[in-house]
Amino acid sequence: MQRKEALKEESNLLPFLKIEGKRKLSGYMKVSGAKNSALVLMAASLLTNEVVGLRNVPQLTDIDVMSRLLRAIGSKIRQSSNILKIKTNKLNDSSSNLPYDLVHALRASFVCIGPLLARLGEVKIPLPGGCRIGARPIDEHIQGLRALGARVEIENDYVVAKAISPQKRLNGARITFNCKSVGATETILMAATLAQGTTILENAAQEPEIQDLAKMLNKMGAKIQGAGTSQITIEGVDYLNGCLFTVMPDRIEAGTFLIASAITRSPLTISPAIPEHLEALIIKLQECGCLIECSGETISIISRKSLQAVDITTSPFPGFPTDLQAPFMALMTTVKGTSKIEETVFENRMQHVRELQRMGAKILLEGNTAFVVGGNNVKATSIRGGDLRSCAAMVLASLVANGTSVVKGLEHLDRGYEDFAEKLNSAGASITRTHSQVQKTSHRTTKTYEDTQILYSDTEVA
Numbered sequence: 479m480q481r482k483e484a485l486k487e488e489s490n491l492l493p494f495l496k497i498e499g500k501r502k503l504s505g506y507m508k509v510s511g512a513k514n515s516a517l518v519l520m521a522a523s524l525l526t527n528e529v530v531g532l533r534n535v536p537q538l539t540d541i542d543v544m545s546r547l548l549r550a551i552g553s554k555i556r557q558s559s560n561i562l563k564i565k566t567n568k569l570n571d572s573s574s575n576l577p578y579d580l581v582h583a584l585r586a587s588f589v590c591i592g593p594l595l596a597r598l599g600e601v602k603i604p605l606p607g608g609c610r611i612g613a614r615p616i617d618e619h620i621q622g623l624r625a626l627g628a629r630v631e632i633e634n635d636y637v638v639a640k641a642i643s644p645q646k647r648l649n650g651a652r653i654t655f656n657c658k659s660v661g662a663t664e665t666i667l668m669a670a671t672l673a674q675g676t677t678i679l680e681n682a683a684q685e686p687e688i689q690d691l692a693k694m695l696n697k698m699g700a701k702i703q704g705a706g707t708s709q710i711t712i713e714g715v716d717y718l719n720g721c722l723f724t725v726m727p728d729r730i731e732a733g734t735f736l737i738a739s740a741i742t743r744s745p746l747t748i749s750p751a752i753p754e755h756l757e758a759l760i761i762k763l764q765e766c767g768c769l770i771e772c773s774g775e776t777i778s779i780i781s782r783k784s785l786q787a788v789d790i791t792t793s794p795f796p797g798f799p800t801d802l803q804a805p806f807m808a809l810m811t812t813v814k815g816t817s818k819i820e821e822t823v824f825e826n827r828m829q830h831v832r833e834l835q836r837m838g839a840k841i842l843l844e845g846n847t848a849f850v851v852g853g854n855n856v857k858a859t860s861i862r863g864g865d866l867r868s869c870a871a872m873v874l875a876s877l878v879a880n881g882t883s884v885v886k887g888l889e890h891l892d893r894g895y896e897d898f899a900e901k902l903n904s905a906g907a908s909i910t911r912t913h914s915q916v917q918k919t920s921h922r923t924t925k926t927y928e929d930t931q932i933l934y935s936d937t938e939v940a
């Protein structure tokens with residue numbers, strides 16, 4: 479059965495994973511295209527009225543929601559498995575007033591404010607709001623757009639932005655971000671490509687997804703230098719062309735697989751994966767006692783039976799990625815010794831601690847610092863991931879638990895991991911995806927995206 483049909487059928491039911499513990503893995507795991515790159519590349523396609531073709535796009539619910547948002551404002555999208563062709567030669571009225579429900583369903587879509595303001599000279603977009611891991615402010619996005627010559631106001635839960643110049647065109651500026659923000663760097667980078675004059679970004683985020691974005695924009699005719707460093711220079715141009723671009727491999731999925739190898743003490747080979755994107759994790763896994771070999775875009779890992787606890791502190795790239803903090807904590811529950819895990823990027827990204835404790839893990843949580851006393855066998859039980867990466871952590875912990883676990887919260891997992899259970903099963907895991915009848919509730923609950931599986935829209939042919 480096709481993926482979308484299967485998920486549509488599930489949408490009225492509560493899907494969950496049944497995971498048999500104490501299974502070894504072996505062989506090879508394929509890494510999909512990067513969700514956090516594909517999403518911003520889709521937004522960047524709004525900067526041109528020509529066709530932008532994206533290859534290696536992962537099939538995920540976040541991608542489906544972004545496609546629905548772009549279609550709602552006038553984009554024509556043709557999708558065939560991992561290839562997206564997007565043409566936005568005319569934007570409709572919604573483009574200057576983006577659909578509330580879709581922006582709220584996918585807060586990452588807020589970066590569309592950059593390309594739409596650059597292309598239209600004005601845009602109204604709902605405040606994306608916070609999520610389970612934090613308040614997710616957008617002050618850096620707003621300050622940056624104001625510096626480029628836009629009037630930006632917040633009016634009743636909307637951000638209204640207008641280019642001040644009579645030609646409704648943004649002007650280059652020197653902008654220093656107060657904090658390293660991936661999204662704000664992406665928003666301003668895209669807006670600056672069509673501005674009049676040169677923009678210099680200081681204290682820019684350095685994540686690989688920003689390098690992927692700059693690579694594609696330059697292929698479209700932009701003039702960007704320094705992406706991947708903290709200083710990026712953009713010389714504005716009048717027009718951007720379409721292009722064909724391949725999304726980079728997902729470094730967070732690749733890192734999750736490396737941790738799956740370590741937690742099950744199994745040898746694994748994963749590809750495609752770019753070792754430079756995973757340096758901080760690789761160093762920590764090696765400190766822990768794993769043997770890792772990188773050759774081109776293939777990474778092989780062997781984990782000794784006895785691994786040691788190591789401390790991690792998350793930080794912006796090239797530091798240890800916050801998106802791998804939860805999976806890494808699952809690993810630390812199985813190794814000898816006590817590890818200190820500090821989350822410094824998001825203020826509420828420790829929800830997996832409670833679930834791991836319910837599995838018998840010994841974890842002391844003080845604010846955003848967890849002390850994990852490893853070496854105890856976690857026991858199988860019914861657990862729920864509260865966000866995308868904590869859900870992945872629950873799956874990894876279940877792989878080594880005594881007994882068969884039930885992992886709920888798949889609406890989060892399906893946002894960021896393509897065929898996660900199938901890929902693990904192909905390496906020897908025993909995971910079945912099933913569902914229980916949804917409990918009819920008497921009261922109407924206002925469901926947000928996190929609680930509701932967005933129905934897959936039928937793919938309209940562009």
Ligand code: EPZ
Nearest residue numbers: 514586614615616617618619658659660661801823824866
């Ligand atoms: C991106 O989110 C990723 N999402 C996140 O991945 C990732 O965890 C995060 O970067 C950090 O690497 C996508 O790319 C779609 P930020 P983003 O702006 O851009 C503060 C996942 O699991 N901040 O770099 O929203 C903010 O509060 C997701 O795949 C401001 O203060 O993250 C946070 O503390 C989760 N003001 C810090 O910066 C702003 O205007 C980093 O946020 C913007 C951000």
